[in-house]
Amino acid sequence: MQIRRFRAQDMRQAIRKVRDAVGPDAVILSNQRLASGEIEIVAALDYDGSLPSSIPSKSNSPSAKVSEPTSQFYQERIKLARESSPSESIQSARKPQEVVEDPILDESLSIKQRAETQDLKKLEHELSKVKEQLKQQTASSVDSIDLDPMQAKVKERLIGLGLSTQLITSVLDDVDLNNREDDWNRVLAHLAESIPVKKQPAELQGCFAFMGPTGVGKTTTIGKIAAQHVLKYGPEGVVLITTDTYRIAAHEQLRTFGRILNVPVVVVNEYTDLNTVLDKYKSYSLVLVDTAGMNPRDRNLERQLLMVKRAPSRLKKLLVLPCTSQRQVLKTVLDVYAQVQLDGCVLSKLDESASLGEVISVVIEESLPVVYLADGQRIPDDIQPARAHNIISRAVYTAEQYSHIYSTLKYGS
Numbered sequence: 001m002q003i004r005r006f007r008a009q010d011m012r013q014a015i016r017k018v019r020d021a022v023g024p025d026a027v028i029l030s031n032q033r034l035a036s037g038e039i040e041i042v043a044a045l046d047y048d049g050s051l052p053s054s055i056p057s058k059s060n061s062p063s064a065k066v067s068e069p070t071s072q073f074y075q076e077r078i079k080l081a082r083e084s085s086p087s088e089s090i091q092s093a094r095k096p097q098e099v100v101e102d103p104i105l106d107e108s109l110s111i112k113q114r115a116e117t118q119d120l121k122k123l124e125h126e127l128s129k130v131k132e133q134l135k136q137q138t139a140s141s142v143d144s145i146d147l148d149p150m151q152a153k154v155k156e157r158l159i160g161l162g163l164s165t166q167l168i169t170s171v172l173d174d175v176d177l178n179n180r181e182d183d184w185n186r187v188l189a190h191l192a193e194s195i196p197v198k199k200q201p202a203e204l205q206g207c208f209a210f211m212g213p214t215g216v217g218k219t220t221t222i223g224k225i226a227a228q229h230v231l232k233y234g235p236e237g238v239v240l241i242t243t244d245t246y247r248i249a250a251h252e253q254l255r256t257f258g259r260i261l262n263v264p265v266v267v268v269n270e271y272t273d274l275n276t277v278l279d280k281y282k283s284y285s286l287v288l289v290d291t292a293g294m295n296p297r298d299r300n301l302e303r304q305l306l307m308v309k310r311a312p313s314r315l316k317k318l319l320v321l322p323c324t325s326q327r328q329v330l331k332t333v334l335d336v337y338a339q340v341q342l343d344g345c346v347l348s349k350l351d352e353s354a355s356l357g358e359v360i361s362v363v364i365e366e367s368l369p370v371v372y373l374a375d376g377q378r379i380p381d382d383i384q385p386a387r388a389h390n391i392i393s394r395a396v397y398t399a400e401q402y403s404h405i406y407s408t409l410k411y412g413s
Contacts, residue, residue, distance in 0.1 A: 002044065002045040003029075003042065003043075003044050004021065004022060004042075004043055004044075004045075005040060005041070005042055005043075006018050006021070006040070006041045006043065007034070007038045007039065007040050007041075008038065008039055009037075009038060009039070010039060011031070011039050013039075014031070014039045014040075014041045015041070017041075018041055018043050022043055022045050023045075025045060026043045026044070026045055027043065027044045027045075028041055028042070028043050029042045029043065029044050030042045150177050150179045150183065151172055151177055154172065154177060154183060154184065154187055155168060155172060157184065158171065158172075158187070160399050161355065161356070161357040161360075161395050161396065161399050162355030162356065162357020162358050162360075162361075162395075162399070163191075163357040163360065163361050164327060164357075164358075164361035164365070166361075166365065167194075167360075167361045167364060167365065171187060171190055171191060171194075174190060175187050175190050188392050188396065189389075191360070191392050192388040192389045192391070192392045193388065194364050195360065195363060195364055195370065195388040195391055195392070196363060196364070196367055196368065196369040196370065197369060197370050197371075197386045197387065197388045198343075198344045198369035198370070198371050198386070199385070204225050204229070204286065204371075204372075205229075205285050205286055206286070206287070206314070206316060207278065207282075207287040207289075207314050207315045207316065208287070208288055208289065208315070208316045208317075208318055209289040209291055209308055209311070209315055209316070209317050209318065210222055210288070210289065210290060210291065210318050210320055210346070211291045211308070211317060211318065211319050211320065211337055211340070211342075212293060212319055212320035212321065212322075212333065212337070213293050213294065213295060213296065213333055214293030214294060214295070215293060215322075216293065216320045216321070216322045216348055216349075217320055217322065217346075217348035217349060217374055218290055218291070218293060218320050219253050219254055219257075219290050220348075220374070220377065220379070221320060221346055221348060221372070221374050221383065222240065222254070222257070222288045222290050223253075223254075223257040223379050223380075224374065224379050224380045224381075224382065224383040225286075225288060225372075225380075225383065226238055226240060226257060226261055226263065226286070226288055227257075227261060227379050227380035228380040228383070229285075229286050230261045230262075230263065231380065233285070235261055235262045235263045237283075237284045237285035237286060238261070238263040238284065238285070238286045238288075239263060239264050239265075239266065239281045239284050239286075239287050239288075240254050240257065240258050240263060240264070240265045240266070240288050240290065241265075241266045241267075241268060241274075241277055241278075241281075241287065241288065241289045241290065242254050242265070242266070242267055242268065242289070242290040242291075243268045243274060243289065243290070243291050243292055243304065243307060244290060244291065244292035244293070245267065245268075245269045245270075245292070251265070251267050251290075254290055266281075268307075274289075274307050274308075274310075274311055275310065275311060275312065278311060278312060278314075278315060279312075282314075289315070291304055291308065292304050296332055296333055296336040301336070305337070305339060305340055308340050309339070309340050309341075316343040316344070317337075317340050317341065317342050317343050318342070318343060318344050318345060318346055318371055318372075319333070319334065319337050319342050319344075319345045319346070319368070320345070320346045320348050321333070321334075321345050321346070321347055321348065321359055321362070321363075322348050322349040322352075322353075323347055323348065323349050323350050323352070323353035323356055323358075323359045324349045324352050324353045324354075325358070325359070326358060327358040327359075327361060327362060330358060330359060330362045331362060331366075334362060334366055334368065342368060343369070344368065344369040344370065344371040345363065345368050345369070345370055345371065346370075346371055346372040346373075346374060347359055347363075347370055347372070347373050347374065347386070347391070348374040349374070349375075350373060350374065350375035350394060350398075351375040351376050351382075353398060354398065354402045355395075355398060355399060355402070356391070356394060356395035356398055356399075357395060357399075360391065360392075360395060370386040370388075370391065371385070371386055372384070372385060372386055373385075373386050373390070373391065373394075375394075
């Protein structure tokens with residue numbers, strides 16, 4: 001029988017030393033923690049059933065002999081070890097002392113846990129996407145569960161126009177659907193009646209300031225209106241005014257219109273006053289003021305708004321709203337410019353929009369009268385006085401056109 005001692009910093013390292021040096025047939029006879037803090041294991045190979053007297057007992061005394069109870073204890077353990085497999089004998093010897101972890105097994109378990117964690121995160125992400133899709137579908141249906149089939153069908157068509165949830169709910173509350181073919185036409189008629197429209201003569205006359213962010217079509221709109229007036233009445237009595245001195249050559253386009261139409265163009269800058277210019281041309285039949293286009297968060301915008309607010313009351317303020325903008329953007333613009341007490345609006349870029357429902361919702365909810373519709377770059381053709389039924393017809397046509405284009409791109413012709 002061979003007896004060997006193994007020392008290590010902890011039980012796991014000591015067991016590994018026993019396994020590497022002696023093999024799976026080793027029988028652990030004893031273990032103890034030394035004064036140095038190390039763990040000492042006494043192991044035997046080819047054990048014959050007796051315990052040598054030279055092996056110290058658990059008493060930590062070098063001269064202590066193994067007592068009979070101790071010897072009987074180990075003999076019982078050895079008997080159990082021989083009846084079990086070699087690996088089980090080592091494992092059973094470990095249990096009374098300390099549960100020893102296998103680093104290789106720990107690493108395998110760690111890799112498996114990381115893989116399971118990644119799979120769980122992937123599943124959570126997919127569930128989150130499904131939840132968001134269900135949420136969008138629920139929002140788009142606008143509580144269709146509480147509606148009868150006819151109302152649900154009409155509601156889906158209104159959603160297709162791009163109208164807001166608030167406006168859709170209001171329309172369905174106001175219109176009694178009788179499940180007839182004319183239900184949709186009655187809904188559209190009600191929508192048209194809800195759009196505030198300021199009736200104007202074929203040619204605009206008076207003093208008007210066109211306001212709005214940059215790029216919405218203010219200058220082009222002014223050129224169209226001025227050209228229509230000049231073609232019918234001549235250039236006399238028409239003047240174009242610009243307050244945009246913030247951008248380089250910002251007034252050059254207006255000057256170009258002035259040269260073509262043979263009408264004066266006046267620039268209001270730090271050396272002139274808008275009120276003084278308006279008083280000078282108060283006898284003119286058509287005075288069109290082009291204001292600086294600015295971001296609603298631009299600090300210079302406040303100066304522009306203050307200038308317009310100080311102008312005489314005969315100056316009517318028209319906000320140019322592009323139909324290509326999102327509803328929240330339109331709302332923000334309207335909230336900023338509302339402080340000058342707007343008299344109406346011009347809907348521009350109808351020809352570039354994929355949906356008119358957003359701008360229709362804003363003008364109805366905010367009770368802002370529509371004065372003109374601008375739907376192209378041609379001067380003076382692409383502008384006309386607003387008609388509510390024309391706006392709704394254009395909204396339906398636009399939705400159908402882009403629905404067809406989308407279907408063609410998605411599924412092919």
